[in-house]
Amino acid sequence: MTENKHQFRAIKGTRDILPPDSALWNWFEQTARNTLESYNFREIRLPIFEETELFARSIGADSDVVNKEMYTFSTAHDADRKEEGASFQTYSLRPEATASVVRAYIENGMQTLPGNAKLYYVGPMFRRERPQKGRYRQFYQIGAEVLGQSDAPAIDAEVIEMLMIFFKRAGLTRTTLYINSIGDKNCRPPYVELLREELRKLNDEATSVGRLGPDSQRRIETNPLRVLDSKLPEEQPIIAKLPRISDHLCDACREHFSKLKEELTLRGIAYEENWRLVRGLDYYTRTTFEVIAEGLGSQNAVCGGGRYDGLVELLGGLPTKGIGFAIGTDRAILSIQESGKLPQLPALAVFVAWMGPAAYPTAVNITRKLRQAGLAVELPAEEMRFKKSLGLADKLGARYALIIGEDEVTSGTFTLKRLADSDQKKLSEFELLEYLESERRDTRA
């Protein structure tokens, strides 16, 4: 018989989030939930896959995300399964969730709800990008979206405030917020045309300022705004010469952007304007923003967002305004880890070091009571010598070892040993519970 020696590994671009990192992830996501809910956002749970067409129509068929990066599969329509010549439906793993939120908003008639729909989501997204530090094929986002009838700049400002307050609470402080306005359906098309003409001219001239690379050359025709995103050093002198959208906004967009800046100042939020912040998804109008964090190398955007006023209509709904963002959790966590400023996270409180058959029932009972009191407790399933028990308690990072041997059983007490300094006390069950509970309250405070 041949042995199958195949060693299974996580697929390229995917990874396992293991303890203790998973505790940091949970804490980060819980802090986000608390912050977002304090702004009256509520969670929406969405499917992981949708019709491919939903993403193509929202994000743009020419965008890199749709064009190159989606995981797409076809399957026969349920109704057609058994028939010959079954028609096929094409689905994709979601590369982002704004399109799904808008689909759900329309499908569930959420425009009839009072006030704005303020929704948030937490979960994995999938993009077939080249993996590197901070860039994965399965990555995680925390996103928030506001949908409704108003496009008041105060909504944009509140969304950005919420984001920055959350980053502060999560200890992500070495960040920069960039903002821009990319105009609307009135002023953007003429600007894009102007940009295209300038790009063609500069490219044809191929003068002392240099030449555009093949990607940017292609984008002159498909999506000239994306040229502004280029990080290629040789393209920078060309880009510096291009017309800026800020000089071509219509009055309504200019007014909206200047109100947004006033609102941010009112809320004490520091920002930098970046005229090249156009974002890679087609649905944006007016406000766009991004947050960059330190310690991440080239993949340093920890959040991207903006306004998408026409998207609901584009997907078949009634005219509706929208704005939102998505935080890249993988990158945010990396940045927190690199800063070395980690929060104190729940750890193993008590390791129950029991020895002798008589001690076992006492150990089982007190373990249950301690766990009921909210403490994390490890109870070895098999008897161990005290020395080995204490060694393991130490390696597991327990704060205390609770020693239960023959002496303790006879005297009806417990020996509690603090592992950091070996301080030891004998306690009754009542005293033990009191002591550990008050200690737990103190460490939480």
Ligand code: HAM
């Ligand atoms: P996005 O800029 O494509 O926007 O993604 C948002 C964030 O997700 C990025 O800033 C980054 O932190 C993270 N991210 C994206 N791709 C990867 C990857 N391959 N690996 C790790 N992290 C990644 C959106 O997705 C929009 N839906 C945001 C939005 C919501 N706009 C309006 N509402």
